[in-house]
Amino acid sequence: MLWWVYIIEAADGSLYTGITNHLLRRWLAHCQGKGAKxxxxxxxxxxxxxxxxxxxxxxxxxxxxxxxLTRQQKLTLIQSGLTR
Structure with missing residues (x-):
């Protein structure tokens, strides 16, 4: 089974990193306040x-x-592309 590593930008500009085996389901959980604290x-x-x-x-x-990674290193990673 494949797993996703992802970074989400929060409303305050901070970056959250997580993993999941179902990206859409996890994204929806985060949006509904049922994901990461x-x-x-x-x-x-x-x-x-x-x-x-x-x-x-x-x-x-x-x-x-x-x-x-530092915030700047994460931003560089993000700018390198959405998929790896």
Missing amino acids: YLRSRPPKCLVYVELQPDRSMASKREAAIKR
């Missing part, structure tokens, strides 16, 4: 980056790597 007080504005990974383990490792 972080996005409940900062409504999601748009999905700004997605990348496919072959399994949950690889997706989790990539998510952790992205979360360690």
Whole structure:
């Protein structure tokens, strides 16, 4: 099963990184306030980056790597393209 690593820009301009095996369902959950607690007080504005990974383990490792990036590095990643 393929997994998605994604970055969402919140209404306050912050960036949230997560993983899922069903991108549309997860996006809708975030928009309805049923997703990540972080996005409940900062409504999601748009999905700004997605990348496919072959399994949950690889997706989790990539998510952790992205979360360690600085904001500027994340913005550079986002500008590099929406899919990887």
